[in-house]
Amino acid sequence: MEGRLDIPLNGPSLNIVRQCGRALCDILQSKFGCVATIDGVDFEGQQKKPTVAPEKRFDVKLHSDVQVSVWKGDLTNFLVDAVVNAANDRLQHYGGLALALSTVGGPKIQSDSDDYIKRHGPLNTGEAIVSDPGSLPCKKIIHAVGPRLPVSPFKSDVFHAEPLLQKAIKSILDKVKEERLNTVAIPAISSGLFNYPLPDCANTIVKAVKAYYEQSAGYRPKEILFVNHDEPTVREMERACHQILAPNKSKTYSQAARSTHSSDAKNSTLTVQLGNVHLTLKKGNIEDQQTDVIVNTTYDRDLSGVISRALLKKAGYEMQREMHKAHQSGCIIITNAYNLPCKAVHHVVFSEMRYGTTNQIALMVDFMMCCPAETGSFPHRDDFHGSRAPSPRISLSGPSDEATREAERWLQDLLFKTDGTVTICNNFIQHFGQKEHLHLSRIMKKGLSIAEFLHKGRASMIVNGNPAEDVVVAGLQVEAMLCNIQREFVREEENAMFVMLSQTVSFERKMVEQSTLEFTHRLSAFKPAGLRIVKVDKVENAALKQLFDLKKKQLGCSTAQQMFQCIPAQFCEMVSHIGFHAEFAPPDDPAYGEGIYFASTVKRAMEVWKEPNSEYVHFVEAEVLTGSSAGGKRGLILPPAVGTDPFTLYDSVGGHEISVVFSGYQALPKYIITCKIHNV
Secondary structure: OOEEEEEEOOOHHHHHHHHHHHHHHHHHHHHHOOEEEEEOOOOOOOOOOOEEOOEEEEEEEOOOOOEEEEEEOOHHHOOOOEEEEEEOOOOOOOOHHHHHHHHHHOHHHHHHHHHHHHHHOOOOOOOEEEEOOOOOOOOEEEEEEOOOOOOOOOHHHHHHHHHHHHHHHHHHHHHHHHHOOOEEEEOOOOOHHHOOOHHHHHHHHHHHHHHHHHHOOOOOOOEEEEEEOOHHHHHHHHHHHHHHHOOOOOOOHHHHHHHHHHHOHHHOEEEEEEOOEEEEEEOOOHHHOOEEEEEEEEEOOEOOOHHHHHHHHHHOOHHHHHHHHOOEEOOEEEEEOOOOOEEEEEEEEEOOOOOOOHHHHHHHHHHHHHOOHHHOOOOOHHHOOOOOOOOOEEEEEEOOHHHHHHHHHHHHHHHOOOOOEEEEEOHHHHHOOHHHHHHHHHHOOOOEEEEEEEEOOEEEEEEEEOOHHHHHHHHHHHHHHHHHHHHHHHHHHHHHHHHHHOOOOOOEEEEOOOOOHHHHOOHHHHHHHOEEEEEEEEEEOHHHHHHHHHHHHHHOOOOOEEEEEEEOHHHHHHHHHHOOOOOOOOOOOOOOOOOEEEEOOHHHHHHHOOOOOOOEEEEEEEEEOOOOEEEOOOOOOOOOEOOOOOOOEOOEEEEOOEEEEOOHHHEEEEEEEEEEEOOO
8 A cells, every 4th residue: 555644844854855855855766665745845056947938949741741840848838649758667756857747747647657556567668658647738648768877878888778768769659659649749768867868869769750650550640749848958859850850951940940039139028937827028118018917016105116107107196196095905005007008006015125135026926926816917826836835845655654654764863863973874885986985075064074884794884973964964965876876786787687688677566465375374484573564575577587597407406495584675676676685685794604695584584684773674585595505604705615626616605594695596586575563
């Protein structure tokens, strides 16, 4: 069952989220699979801007009669039959375009996505699905999973990613055909957060669309629109379309548009859109504007300011007389227009006027949103999203109540910390390279210290200092770096598995119903350890199963042992995806070597992996190929030799109810079991 909850923000916690809210959302998704929505917070360095009206830069008609165009615009309010979302494989819309579409479209988009993943499992790279658009002004939203590249990809990375991006575009156009959609807006999928180099990305997308409509028969849409909001991406899409689709076209649309705009510059008029309201910014004399309402500001009731005098000169002195006797509602006095070309004048009255200050601007905006609807100039405040700005909070939505509770506990411990110390335990700290250590030096502030520790095979990083708020921000930046390193680790393992098997790696976690024998059979193993099973997920991963079977043949093992590993919540998904690795669950004391540890009983696993102050504990039940085993000892990085031949090694090492293997393919994850400790 999906879990949802809200965490209010104030004081230091609000300042922390204001500084690194986007990174925090990424961390919560990576560690707990939770989508975090932040309301009522203006992030540092982020300025909210009204949406610019869509601007066409290029268009051409293909031989198949499909129109292709390039636009600068906002996909969250673009008027087409379908918009395409650049999604991840779990359809967790926590960043970039996905977050923007999900925020504007409302909670239904994420809810429908979660329901799909529960029923069908994660999408493969290159796949696409169609869902309801929520509050978006379109008929459908198409979620497409493009390839994710490393931060600084090599040419080989782009080479291997290209067919996957082509597949994603084909999947989108297949859905367009199935749904018989006339118009679809496609962004530059895999650029941005997924790190696909922009020129290569644009070329691949345009070529894929061209090839599809040259080779595919049947239904064809009226128009494919390449829509992006940032200028560099728009220019690259325009360039790619011009070179690939219309190399003989002498002048692009955008070039003609820019020359037209230059000739019209003297008009100084710009139309923008804010929600459902069209705003026109125009240079001219306010007293000459033909509109329903003109807004003026004045000190007390005296029309002596620059704008007031201009209005008074054209309206006539009767306006000043009315000002002295008119009723004032709040800070507003409404007078007749007299000789002005409008229906009324709304005067905002200040008792202390400081022209040009932020306070004045804020009050003016508030006034415009409150103007009576009958004037015809401004909508009711209800037309905007709420009469008041939402109170600052983080809303968490997780795949289960347990995941959401764990995310909440972690978040509360961090955001409301007062002792000036953040400790991060994660063996991927050992993967930090020059780039990460350089970043650490940059985030250091006066009064802060960051130290790395490695004790008994467990890596940790401790951030100390004052104020506590800066310590937490630095800690979150470390967590964000770890998330990036873990994603890169998964990508590299996926590539290695693909090379060995020549097949794409995919997996499913299916929840086991509590009424089944599959669930009840496990109760007896966990109850003696003081644990109550709350959830059992079955793991199915064909690639890992194939590698496990190959390892079984290599070792000559006829049977596997059922064993357990206690694992942090943040690595459950990674185990299901790429199998077991020593970094995921180092024991409290690696007394038998530096390999991957398993326990034959749940009780022994609780002794090997101690989880202090945890409400929930996660176990992986696995089949383990222990084969021929020898006694282990500290520092072993491989099993010892069987005899005098140094190339003939034991298959594993171990001790009391413990087995340690040194290849992740010697173990196959079968179930992820979430338990609650009885006394917590």
